[in-house]
Amino acid sequence: MKKFLLLPLVALTLGLLPVSSQAQTPRTAPSRPAAATRPTAAAPRPEWWKEAIVYQIYPRSYQDSNGDGVGDLRGLISRLDYIKSLGVNTIWLNPIYGSPNDDNGYDISDYRGIMKDFGTMADFDELLKGMHARGLKVVLDLVVNHSSDEHEWFKQARSSRTSPYRDYYHWWPAEKGTPPKRESFFDVKKDAWAFDSLTKAYYLHYFSRKQPDLNWENPKLRQEIYAMMRYWFDKGIDGFRMDVIPFISKDTAFPPLPAKYNGDWGRFYANGPHVHEYLREMNEQVLSRYPSMSVAEGAGVTKADALDYVDPARRELDMLYHFEGMDVGLVPGNSYRLRAPGPYSLLEFKQVYTKWDRIFAQKGWGTVYLGNHDQPRMTTRWGDDRPAFRAASAKLLSTFLLTMRGTPYTYGGDELGMTNIKFDKITDYRDIETLNNYRGLQASGGDLSKFIEAQKTTARDNGRTPMQWDATPNAGFTTGQPWLRINPNYAELNAAAEDKDPASVLNYFRRATAVRRQHKVLVYGQYALLDAANSHVYAYTRTLGRERALVVLNFTAEARSWAVPTGLKLGGAPWLNNYADFQAGAALSLKPWQALVLPLK
Numbered sequence: 001m002k003k004f005l006l007l008p009l010v011a012l013t014l015g016l017l018p019v020s021s022q023a024q025t026p027r028t029a030p031s032r033p034a035a036a037t038r039p040t041a042a043a044p045r046p047e048w049w050k051e052a053i054v055y056q057i058y059p060r061s062y063q064d065s066n067g068d069g070v071g072d073l074r075g076l077i078s079r080l081d082y083i084k085s086l087g088v089n090t091i092w093l094n095p096i097y098g099s100p101n102d103d104n105g106y107d108i109s110d111y112r113g114i115m116k117d118f119g120t121m122a123d124f125d126e127l128l129k130g131m132h133a134r135g136l137k138v139v140l141d142l143v144v145n146h147s148s149d150e151h152e153w154f155k156q157a158r159s160s161r162t163s164p165y166r167d168y169y170h171w172w173p174a175e176k177g178t179p180p181k182r183e184s185f186f187d188v189k190k191d192a193w194a195f196d197s198l199t200k201a202y203y204l205h206y207f208s209r210k211q212p213d214l215n216w217e218n219p220k221l222r223q224e225i226y227a228m229m230r231y232w233f234d235k236g237i238d239g240f241r242m243d244v245i246p247f248i249s250k251d252t253a254f255p256p257l258p259a260k261y262n263g264d265w266g267r268f269y270a271n272g273p274h275v276h277e278y279l280r281e282m283n284e285q286v287l288s289r290y291p292s293m294s295v296a297e298g299a300g301v302t303k304a305d306a307l308d309y310v311d312p313a314r315r316e317l318d319m320l321y322h323f324e325g326m327d328v329g330l331v332p333g334n335s336y337r338l339r340a341p342g343p344y345s346l347l348e349f350k351q352v353y354t355k356w357d358r359i360f361a362q363k364g365w366g367t368v369y370l371g372n373h374d375q376p377r378m379t380t381r382w383g384d385d386r387p388a389f390r391a392a393s394a395k396l397l398s399t400f401l402l403t404m405r406g407t408p409y410t411y412g413g414d415e416l417g418m419t420n421i422k423f424d425k426i427t428d429y430r431d432i433e434t435l436n437n438y439r440g441l442q443a444s445g446g447d448l449s450k451f452i453e454a455q456k457t458t459a460r461d462n463g464r465t466p467m468q469w470d471a472t473p474n475a476g477f478t479t480g481q482p483w484l485r486i487n488p489n490y491a492e493l494n495a496a497a498e499d500k501d502p503a504s505v506l507n508y509f510r511r512a513t514a515v516r517r518q519h520k521v522l523v524y525g526q527y528a529l530l531d532a533a534n535s536h537v538y539a540y541t542r543t544l545g546r547e548r549a550l551v552v553l554n555f556t557a558e559a560r561s562w563a564v565p566t567g568l569k570l571g572g573a574p575w576l577n578n579y580a581d582f583q584a585g586a587a588l589s590l591k592p593w594q595a596l597v598l599p600l601k
C-alpha cells in the first residue's frame with residue numbers, strides 16, 4: 001500500500017504551504033527554475049503503432065526448450081503469458097530466419113525459413129497465433145542491406161561474372177585496381193571490400209565478410225525483397241523493424257569517401273542517392289497494402305534528415321530510432337565503444353532527447369529506447385547497478401521510457417533491471433563485433449586491457465546474456481550449456497522472485513505500462529523540458545488538452561530537492577513513484593534515483 005503525505009500536496013496546491021512540511025532540509029537550496037509554460041499544439045493523428053509499447057525479444061537468449069543452450073520459438077511460446085503480463089502490446093523479434101549466425105542471425109541465408117536453432121515454421125505459426133490471441137502484435141526484423149554469403153543468391157553471384165544473380169551484390173573487378181576505401185563495422189582490418197578469387201573481383205560488405213551488401217540499385221533484387229515482405233505479411237505479421245535501412249542505396253561509382261566523414265563513415269553510408277525512392281517504392285508496393293507498421297533503425301541518420309524517412313506526406317516509413325542517445329558519454333569517432341572517463345553528462349542526455357522530441361513535434365513520429373541487442377544493459381549504462389541503487393534506477397529508466405513522447409522500445413530483461421555481466425576475458429565473448437575489434441587491436445599492437453575494460457560497460461554481449469527466469473540452475477533459461485554465460489546475479493535477480501515482490505522492478509514496470517496505456521497524455525501530449533540547466537534532475541511536462549503531467553527523475557545516487565516551477569499546480573496522488581512514499585512541499589524531496597509522475601491541475 002502506497003503512503004504519501006497528502007497534506008503538503010493539498011496545501012501546496014492551494015499555495016498555503018511555503019516550505020516543505022518535512023523535517024528534511026534540502027541538501028542544496030533549489031534554484032527556482034523558470035516558470036513552466038503551457039505548450040500548445042494539435043495532437044498527432046492516432047495510430048496503433050504510436051500507442052504501442054514495444055517489447056523487444058532476442059530469441060537466442062530468451063528461453064530454450066530443448067536443452068541445446070540456445071533460446072528457441074517453443075521456449076518463447078512457453079513464456080507468452082509472462083510477456084502478456086508485462087502490459088506491452090507489440091513484440092519485436094530479432095531475426096529468426098535461416099542463418100549461419102556469423103552475426104547472430106543478421107546474416108540471413110534463407111529469408112523465408114526459420115533458423116534451425118530456433119525451430120520450425122510450424123513453431124512460428126503457433127507463436128504468431130499465441131501472440132495475436134493475447135492481443136500482442138508481432139514485428140519481425142527486416143535485414144536487407146545485406147544477406148549471408150551462404151544465401152543461394154550469393155553462392156550463384158560469386159560462381160561467375162555472368163551469373164543472373166551477379167548484380168544482386170556490389171562487385172569491383174580486380175582489373176580496375178584496388179576499390180576505393182570503404183570501412184567495415186566488423187572486419188578485423190575494417191576493410192569493407194573482400195577479394196573473391198574465383199571471379200577475381202572484390203565484393204562489398206559494410207559488416208562482416210559473411211554479410212555481403214545487397215545491390216538495391218538492381219530492380220530485380222528489390223522485387224525479390226518486396227515479394228519476401230509480402231510472404232511474411234500474408235502470414236499475418238504486423239510490421240518490420242528495418243535493419244540499417246538508411247544504408248541500402250549506394251553510389252555504384254564508389255567515389256572516394258569525402259574527408260568530412262572520416263571517423264564517421266556510418267553517416268556517409270546513410271542517405272544514399274536513391275534511398276528515399278526505394279522506400280517510397282517499398283511503401284507503395286508493400287507497406288501501404290497492409291495494416292502494418294515500419295520502424296527504421298536509423299544508423300547514420302541525423303536530426304537534419306530524420307523526417308525524410310518518417311514524414312507521413314512522403315509515404316516512406318512510420319518511425320525511426322536514432323543513435324545519438326546511445327553515443328552520450330562515448331569517445332567520439334571510435335568504433336571500439338570506448339567510454340569517456342567518469343559519469344556521462346545528464347545535461348547532454350537531456351539535450352539529445354529534447355532535440356529529438358522537437359524533430360517529431362509537428363509531423364512524423366519518434367521512438368525512445370535505452371537499450372537493445374546492440375547495447376549494454378540500460379541499468380548499467382544509464383542507471384546505477386550497485387546493489388543499493390540498481391532497482392530504483394531501473395525503475396526510473398523505465399519511467400523515462402514510458403513517459404516520453406514517441407513509441408517506447410523496451411528490451412527483454414530490462415523489465416527486471418538486468419545488468420551488464422562485465423566479462424573479464426575475450427574468450428567469454430561471442431559477438432563478432434567485439435571479437436573482431438579485439439583481433440584487429442591485437443594485430444596492431446593496441447591496448448587490449450583498456451579494450452576489455454571498455455567492453456565491460458559498452459559491449460553488445462552485455463545485453464545478450466540469457467534471460468534470468470528464476471534461481472534454478474542456468475536461471476531457468478536452459479537445461480543445457482548456455483550459448484553465452486549467464487549473469488551470476490540471477491540467483492537474486494530473476495523474474496520469479498520479482499513476480500512475488502510488489503515493490504520489484506518487474507511489478508513497477510507493469511504499473512508503468514498500465515499508466516501509459518491509461519493516460520493518452522503520455523503518448524500524444526506535448527513534451528516540455530523544465531529546469532534545463534539542472535545536471536542532476538531531469539524534469540518535464542506532458543500536455544494534451546486539459547490533461548497535464550509532471551515527470552521528475554533524480555538521475556543521481558544522492559537525495560535532492562527540486563522546486564516545482566511557478567505556474568505548475570500539483571494535482572493529486574502520483575501516477576507513478578518508485579518509492580513507497582512521496583514528500584512534497586515548496587520543493588519535492590527526491591530520494592536517490594527517485595522517479596515521480598504527478599498529475600497537474
Ligand code: TEU
Nearest residue numbers: 103106143185207243244299373374433
Ligand atoms: O546494427 C547496425 C548498427 O548500426 C549497429 O550494429 C552498430 O553500428 C554496431 O553495433 C557498431 O557499434 C544492425 C543490427 O542491429 C546489428 O545487431 C547488426 O550487427 C548490424 O545491423 C548488421 O546487421
